[in-house]
Amino acid sequence: MSGACAPPTSVPDMTQTTASRAVRWAAVAAALQLLAPACSNSSNAVEPVRPPIASPVTALVFTGQPTDTYTGRWIYPVQVSAINAAGAAARDFDGQITLSLADSSVAYLPDPGTGRAVDGTARLSVYLYNPAQRLSLRATAGQLVATSTPFDVLAAPTIAYGMCFGGIGLNDNGCVSGGIVITGPTGDRPVEVDSPWRFHSDPAWSPDAKFIVSAVTDNSDTCRADVAHCGSDVCIIDGSGPPASQNELCVTHGEFYGVELPAWSPRGGRIAFSARPNLDGDHIYVMNADGSSVRELAGLEGRGVSWSPDGDRIAFSTNRYNGRRAIQIVNADGSQPRSITDGSATDDLPAWSPDGTRIAFARSRVLPSGAFECQIISATVDGSSLVQLTHDPSCATAPAWSPDGKQLAYHGSDALRVRWLMIMNADGSDRKKLCLAGAGESRPAWAPRSNP
16 A cells, blocks of 8 residues: 555664664554554544534523512513523524514513524523513514513613604695604613604503504605695504504594694593694593594593593693693583692693692793793692792693602703603603603603503
């Protein structure tokens, strides 16, 4: 046999070499003799060293998930591990693991939680929009499926508000389109529910947190030719699916020149809103939640309806004070109206506290210096004990109470006069920025604390 593997046929004569060289040559010759059998037949060639065959993954296991004692934000840490046939972690597995909701019709993950496993384990963070109180997660990797044990959602309620997108548009609010933005009470991971060429404003949650009602303007060729703005309708968004599959049901159908600020009654059966039946101004209407039995409340002119927690009364801002607005309270049937502010300033967008004792609203006025300001005011329901809660450098408006009554969300500005969705304690302390408010603003709404 010739080639690099062929050993020499004889050992060289060592008589003329030194003893040390002879020893070395003898060792080389012995090694070559040992290799001779492997080199004599190619079928017996030395095989390369191969890694052991990977154990197949046989199961997925939740090794870390939200628990009943988890009190973090509405972002939840989750850990899923791949397990081999021996019941150990399959550390050689580096595939994708995806999370979804296992059994819920009133919550969803805005984005599927997908991550690549490292050493057999994927460490993920998922966030839940419109959560139910008790949920389970499902993990999948190929054909493998695992379901977590149920856990309670302890995240604080979410906040919805309307945001303007684009620049000067076709309707009178100057927006090309607008969507509803959903965010947590710390401003984390806002979710946009946007419909191109439509403008959503003034969202309000249903009491069961399954739906959002809002005023929706169609910025298409369906705008009325006889007015300077596009018409709008009261529409309901199904909050149980991801934004890409939102279903929208309009419960008014162009019978008004414009609608705004719809508000769901505490028991969920009715929706109040303000609308312009003609060009003469806003009036207060109440209808069933399915859009039936629409009726005007005793000819009341005004806007910004807020229901009392028991559903028996309505607060709104009237425009009967020489161009200025004042806050009024009426029974839910429109009877016995009474004012709680005197119209010396323009008071607008009232919000009834969850315990029924106070009403927050936006007050705007021209100062003696000629400057314009608007701030958030809180008053008792009889109009006494007025307290100014904000000292905004630009304008604070559109207050909304948290479900526990301890905080208020509103639209405000920072020192640079940039507009933000803000949050503060009910006494005006601990003011924080959440999300940019954009070019347009509408009244924000907190989701109810819990779902039935």
